[in-house]
Amino acid sequence: MNIPGPEPHPDGGAGAIARAGGLHAYQLWLHAEFGPVVRFQLPGAETAVSIADPVLLEATVHLDERPERLFSFLDPLFEAGNLQVLPAEEHAPWRRLLLTVLAGRPSHERHFARFTALATELADRWAALPADEPVELQRELTGLSLRMICAYALGGEAEDPDGTVEAFETVLTDHLGRLYQVPEAEAPGAEARAQRAERTAAALARLRATVDRVIAAHRPGLPAGPDDRSDRSDLIGALVEAGQSPARIRDTVLATMLAAHHTTGVAVSWTLHLLGGHPxxxxxxxxxxxxxxxxxxxxxxxxxxxxxxxxxVLRESLRRCPPGPYGARRTTGPLTVGGYRVPAGAVVFYPIQAVHLNPAYWPNPELFRPERFTPEESAGRPRLAWIPFGLGPRSCEGAGLAVLEARLLLAVLLKRFRFRPEPGHRVVPVERFVLRAADDIRMLVDARTPDGAP
Incomplete structure (x- = not known):
């Protein structure tokens, strides 16, 4: 049985994706038009199949390879091989090591006080703003989330945290620019490209040197104590103790920063936006x-x-506006999904936003209603109906850490402020590696008094 989908086009699908407003919006249209399993064109993939039904997704949970071409824009970021597309046999032990740190309670508890201090510093600054001055949530909160992950990944030992954040922003902007090519008429000239490449190279060298200094400060084999960095709540310490090479350690720190940057800040921004519309x-x-x-x-x-x-509230926000709106895997053999045959070498797309808006499992899916996640309403719902961090052996290793950060940020901000939409400001979701608002999310911030009154 042939998989349904749109007619192919000579441009490989790029035009249809652009006209839809991005891949996430295109996938929503595809599934509304053709059903839960759709074949579509995607630049960089000969065969792409998108699956939006959580029951049918069960047939794909074992997939442990990512499509290399779709992640090739990140190749120059890594020294020891692109960590986004490590072969399964190499990825599995690396993932287990990361999970011992990123998913562990000791790690979360160890960094909680530092995260709280960073969140409180932001809240103090917002409290000093004039009453009519809106806050740009995405800009402010993604900056904070990057500071949090820098403190986490570098153990709080970066000599110049602000400089580290700036360097990473420089690197990320350049690499994302390779994914989202600007129109030819707006493309920079040769001299500007050379200057940008030089800035990026210098920023990347600075990040790697910062990690090297932390590695050099690590002292293995010491007894456990306040100065011991070898416990399993310390990312770099755990990598050093496991015998990872300096290049792989540098790559892992950058990959952790890449995965965490924007994600937590964008998730909290969407949550505050949704709460602003649901008093x-x-x-x-x-x-x-x-x-x-x-x-x-x-x-x-x-x-x-x-x-x-x-x-x-956070879970419902992640359902409505998942920061990562899709994921992708590569089949290594033929696969049968819902009666359809998916060939070996195909790209299987996880359209996370389409899964989260599937009305068969989420009645009135566009409605923001946190009560969907009470134990009573959650009972019987397919386990893959809610997948903001992906699924299977390539799901996000830092999901637990991201949720911890988001819950802390929301608690600090909602305890101190009420958030109101800025009149006239329109929030338009766009996909730029994460699902974010095209012109930020601007909201007015009102301080709450101790008794809860505005």
Missing amino acids: EAAERVTEELDRVLADRAAPDYADLPRLPYLEM
């Missing part, structure tokens, strides 16, 4: 925060499990 949900969150935290401005690590509605 009843915002009120319920602040009531929960006031009840659990009383007069404290920030939660302790142990408080987070006592904030179930905050978690439901």
Whole structure:
């Protein structure tokens, strides 16, 4: 049985994707038009199949290879091989090592105080703003999320944290520019390209030198103590102790920063935006925060499990606006999905946003309703109906850390402020490696008094 899909075009599908407003929007249209399994054209892939049904996705969870051509724009970022497309036999032990750190409670607890301090610094600055001055949530919160991951990945030991953040922004902007090519008429000339390449090379060298200094400061084999860096809550320490090469350690730090940058900040931005349009949900969150935290401005690590509605709000926001709107795998053999045969070497697309808006599993899917995630409503829902961090052996290793950061940020900000949309500002989602707003998300911030009144 042939997989349904649009007629092929000589441009390899680039025009259809551009006309739709990006790959995430194109996939939403594809599934609305052709059903849960769709064949479509994608530049860089001879055969691409998108699957938007969580039950049918079960047939793909074993896939452990990513399509190399789709991630080739990141090749120059890495020294020891593109970590996004490591072969399965090399990826599996690397992933296990990362999970011992990124997914572990010791790691989260160790860094919680530093994350709280960074979140509080941002809240203090917002509290000093004039009442009519809007906050650009994405710009502010992605900057904060990068500072948080720098503190995490480098163990808080970067000599110049702001310089490290600036260097990474320079590198990321250049590499994403290779993915999202500007129109020819707007492309920079040869001299400008050379200057940009020189800036990027210098920034990348600076990042690698920063990691090298942290590696050099690591002292293996010491007894456990306050100065011991070899515990499993320290990313670089764990990599050194595992015998990873300096090049692979540098690559891993950059990959961690790449995966975490934008993601947490964008997720929190979308959550505050959605709460701004649903004051009843915002009120319920602040009531929960006031009840659990009383007069404290920030939660302790142990408080987070006592904030179930905050978690439901975040989960619903990640359903409606997943920062990573899709994922991709490569088949190494033929695969049968829903009665359709997918050939070996095909790109299987996970259209995360389309899965999250599938009305068969999410009634009135466009509606923001955190109560979808109560235990009663969650019972019986397919496990792959909610996949903001992907699925299978290539799912995000840092999912637990990202959720921890997001819950902390939301708790700190919603305890201190009420957020209102800036009148006249239009929020338009676009896909730029993550799902973000084209012209940021500008909101007005009102300080809350200790009794909860504005």
